[in-house]
Amino acid sequence: MNQTTSSPLQRGFWEATGGRRGIGAWIFSTDHKRIGLLYFYSTLLFFCVGALLGLALRLELFSPGADFFTPQQYNALFTLHGVVMIFLFIIPGIPAAFGNLVMPIQIGAEDVAFPRLNLLSWWLYAIGAILALTSLFTAGGAPDTGWTFYVPFSVRTTTNVSLATVAVFIIGFSGILTGLNFLVTIHRMRAPGMTWWRIPLFTWSLYATAWVQVLATPVLGITVLLIFAERIVGSGLFDPTRGGDPIMYQHLFWIYSHPAVYIMILPGMGVITDIIPVFARKPVFGYKAIAISSLAIAGAGSVVWAHHMTTSGMSDTAVLVFSLLTFLVAIPSAVKVFNWVATLYKGSISLDPPLLFALSFIFLFSIGGLTGLVLGAAATDVHVHDTYFVVGHFHFVMFGGTGFAYIAAMHYWLPKIYGRMYNRKAAVWGWALMTFGFIVLYMSMMIVGMEGMPRRYYDYLPKFTFWNQLSTIGSWILACGLIVIFVNIFRGLFRGKPAGDNPWGGASLEWQTSSPPPLENFDYEPEVTHGPYDFKRGCP
Amino acid sequence: MSETTHAEHPKDYSGAKLGMWLFLFTEVLLFGGLFILYAVYLQRYPEGFKLGGDQLNVWFGGGNTLVLLTSSLSVAMAITALQRGRVRQAANLVGVTVIMALWFLVNKFFEWSAKIHHGIYPSSGHLKEMPGGEQVFFNIYYLTTGLHGIHVLVGMFVMTWVLILIRKGKVNPDDYVTLENAGLYWHLVDLIWIFIFPLYYLIL
Numbered sequence: 247m248n249q250t251t252s253s254p255l256q257r258g259f260w261e262a263t264g265g266r267r268g269i270g271a272w273i274f275s276t277d278h279k280r281i282g283l284l285y286f287y288s289t290l291l292f293f294c295v296g297a298l299l300g301l302a303l304r305l306e307l308f309s310p311g312a313d314f315f316t317p318q319q320y321n322a323l324f325t326l327h328g329v330v331m332i333f334l335f336i337i338p339g340i341p342a343a344f345g346n347l348v349m350p351i352q353i354g355a356e357d358v359a360f361p362r363l364n365l366l367s368w369w370l371y372a373i374g375a376i377l378a379l380t381s382l383f384t385a386g387g388a389p390d391t392g393w394t395f396y397v398p399f400s401v402r403t404t405t406n407v408s409l410a411t412v413a414v415f416i417i418g419f420s421g422i423l424t425g426l427n428f429l430v431t432i433h434r435m436r437a438p439g440m441t442w443w444r445i446p447l448f449t450w451s452l453y454a455t456a457w458v459q460v461l462a463t464p465v466l467g468i469t470v471l472l473i474f475a476e477r478i479v480g481s482g483l484f485d486p487t488r489g490g491d492p493i494m495y496q497h498l499f500w501i502y503s504h505p506a507v508y509i510m511i512l513p514g515m516g517v518i519t520d521i522i523p524v525f526a527r528k529p530v531f532g533y534k535a536i537a538i539s540s541l542a543i544a545g546a547g548s549v550v551w552a553h554h555m556t557t558s559g560m561s562d563t564a565v566l567v568f569s570l571l572t573f574l575v576a577i578p579s580a581v582k583v584f585n586w587v588a589t590l591y592k593g594s595i596s597l598d599p600p601l602l603f604a605l606s607f608i609f610l611f612s613i614g615g616l617t618g619l620v621l622g623a624a625a626t627d628v629h630v631h632d633t634y635f636v637v638g639h640f641h642f643v644m645f646g647g648t649g650f651a652y653i654a655a656m657h658y659w660l661p662k663i664y665g666r667m668y669n670r671k672a673a674v675w676g677w678a679l680m681t682f683g684f685i686v687l688y689m690s691m692m693i694v695g696m697e698g699m700p701r702r703y704y705d706y707l708p709k710f711t712f713w714n715q716l717s718t719i720g721s722w723i724l725a726c727g728l729i730v731i732f733v734n735i736f737r738g739l740f741r742g743k744p745a746g747d748n749p750w751g752g753a754s755l756e757w758q759t760s761s762p763p764p765l766e767n768f769d770y771e772p773e774v775t776h777g778p779y780d781f782k783r784g785c786p
Numbered sequence: 787m788s789e790t791t792h793a794e795h796p797k798d799y800s801g802a803k804l805g806m807w808l809f810l811f812t813e814v815l816l817f818g819g820l821f822i823l824y825a826v827y828l829q830r831y832p833e834g835f836k837l838g839g840d841q842l843n844v845w846f847g848g849g850n851t852l853v854l855l856t857s858s859l860s861v862a863m864a865i866t867a868l869q870r871g872r873v874r875q876a877a878n879l880v881g882v883t884v885i886m887a888l889w890f891l892v893n894k895f896f897e898w899s900a901k902i903h904h905g906i907y908p909s910s911g912h913l914k915e916m917p918g919g920e921q922v923f924f925n926i927y928y929l930t931t932g933l934h935g936i937h938v939l940v941g942m943f944v945m946t947w948v949l950i951l952i953r954k955g956k957v958n959p960d961d962y963v964t965l966e967n968a969g970l971y972w973h974l975v976d977l978i979w980i981f982i983f984p985l986y987y988l989i990l
């Protein structure tokens with residue numbers, strides 16, 4: 247990660263190694279920017295791993311029948327793809343990587359509230375990741391349950407689910423500690439003048455996310471512990487022959503995992519909210535509405551979990567109540583979308599790469615959100631449950647939403663951290679390929695799902711061949727886009743022209759300090775006198 | 787709002803406490819999952835839960851309740867003592883807490899051993915022959931008290947660590963937030979037991 251080319255640039259925190267050398271300057275550093283970069287590179291690594299697994303899945307599905315993998319291998323592949331993408335990429339992705347990198351700077355703090363705890367979080371994440379990878383090759387081999395670990399199969403399968411659950415537990419604990427750290431940081435470390443209503447909306451979204459992380463993740467902890475106990479000591483709490491009830495597992499799992507989708511999406515929304523006003527040169531429309539809608543999503547999102555269980559045999563009353571509650575979450579989400587569009591309206595827009603990714607986000611996330619309503623309505627959900635429609639839907643939200651936001655954040659903030667700029671034209675090409683490939687890849691999945699193709703099978707009926715082949719071709723286009731994007735951005739960050747302190751003309755605090763920022767973020771004591779989107783007073 | 791300066795990093799007590807309270811929330815929710823299961827299964831098998839509860843030894847449970855309550859008192863007194871500058875006394879009181887925690891675990895050990903001796907433990911053949919309600923009762927009983935036991939064990943280590951810090955003077959009358967936070971954790975462990983005791987031992 248250290249760069250070698252000699253440069254006239256100030257190297258800021260890159261030079262402050264704390265007396266440690268080589269890798270030690272990273273994995274033992276308590277500087278939030280170094281920890282942020284650790285998280286960034288680890289999550290990026292797992293994104294690439296997960297993407298390769300996804301491409302492998304698509305390759306197998308290019309034609310009917312078993313072509314490249316055995317059915318068992320396919321089961322392991324999609325489980326691994328899901329686990330890696332969810333627990334190792336998308337949940338820590340934006341909050342732990344970009345949150346660590348910019349949140350303390352945005353509020354004018356010199357670090358997070360508990361820097362050593364912050365480092366511990368990364369270590370726990372790394373240990374969890376190593377355990378998850380170990381589970382692939384030990385005692386029974388790669389888990390084949392899907393990332394949801396549903397009983398009774400997860401208790402009976404001979405693959406190494408036990409170790410995988412321990413890994414998930416540890417990674418969850420790491421997320422809790424990050425959330426806790428951020429909450430205390432945002433409450434206690436704001437610079438003078440940084441009132442609650444002057445906090446940049448990215449930080450607001452992290453604040454809402456951190457609450458969900460702290461309050462929901464323990465339930466995941468106990469759920470995977472129960473699976474572990476079920477397998478190791480035979481506690482039988484979900485085993486009907488012993489008085490247990492498997493549906494209770496599903497409840498516990500989704501009590502965490504639905505709020506978890508807000509852990510995934512809220513920080514992405516925060517990134518977009520920070521980007522749009524800067525490139526429209528206009529204050530964000532409805533600052534308070536956006537901040538409050540984050541909290542509303544976090545709150546309402548905690549009581550809708552059972553919409554994943556419409557066909558589980560739960561009571562009809564419960565199905566209807568959860569369906570209604572699910573529709574309510576659409577309101578604060580739509581508030582955000584309308585606010586973004588209203589911010590763009592009549593702005594003087596400069597179509598730079600971060601904004602392009604943000605626009606894709608709005609488009610793809612809206613499709614994901616609207617198809618979510620199809621799933622939220624009980625009657626239609628019974629029809630499309632567990633089909634490729636669902637797979638298409640959640641990729642639109644998670645990948646089209648958060649995944650694109652992650653890449654938007656790379657293009658927006660990494661020049662600040664590295665002090666160098668990438669080639670903007672190449673970034674636009676990468677963006678176009680990626681967006682186009684994405685739509686081909688997942689739109690086809692939704693269509694074939696509507697036609698009745700179930701998810702999690704290595705094989706399909708010949709009549710589904712056309713859409714599957716189109717989808718696989720889309721996955722190749724998307725992969726080309728990703729390659730262009732990554733090659734371009736890293737070449738730029740290591741060799742590009744100096745970016746300057748404020749390449750985009752942002753008004754929030756991270757653009758007022760130097761690029762890269764110094765060790766404790768500011769050479770002076772920051773004093774905040776205006777809002778984060780006040781471009782008239784904010785930019786010199 | 788705290789104003790940190792670049793030159794010095796004063797310790798932020800309110801921040802440290804806020805962090806601890808958030809952590810306690812997560813603990814409550816961790817046990818919350820088990821309490822939800824308890825509630826659902828109790829509603830489904832009131833008979834089985836009653837029969838199961840009758841087989842638990844109230845004396846063990848009640849005794850341990852007293853032990854934990856006393857230990858909560860001793861931590862609270864330790865904090866007051868340290869605040870008033872009585873370092874020696876504070877250290878002794880934390881020591882008492884550690885001993886109480888150990889006592890609790892020893893009690894628990896005998897209680898579990900007796901049950902296991904009678905063939906009642908999660909995967910035993912004897913338990914599997916019992917009706918569903920009782921099986922579920924004992925399985926949750928073992929998981930909940932087991933998880934709680936682990937917390938007592940962790941608390942014991944934390945208290946020992948704080949004891950060492952007091953001896954070394956790192957936790958002292960001017961800087962005692964570590965002891966306060968350890969105390970908060972200990973009260974929570976106690977509080978969870980206060981719920982476990984009636985739910986499992988005194989069930990009607």
Ligand code: HEM
Pocket residue numbers: 296297298300301303304324325327328329331332335336391392393394637641644645649701702703704721724
């Ligand atoms: C290169 C990009 C990707 C491709 C080609 C891809 C492809 C796929 C396919 C084909 C499936 C369905 C497997 C089946 O049901 O048989 C799947 C499942 C899944 N994907 Fe992706 N995906 C990609 C990226 C992502 C990203 C970025 C995320 C999350 C942020 C993600 C999360 C998931 C999850 C959670 C599942 C469900 C796994 C399960 O059923 O347990 N994927 N993916």
Ligand SMILES: [Cu+2]
Pocket residue numbers: 503504507550551553554
């Ligand atoms: Cu959901």
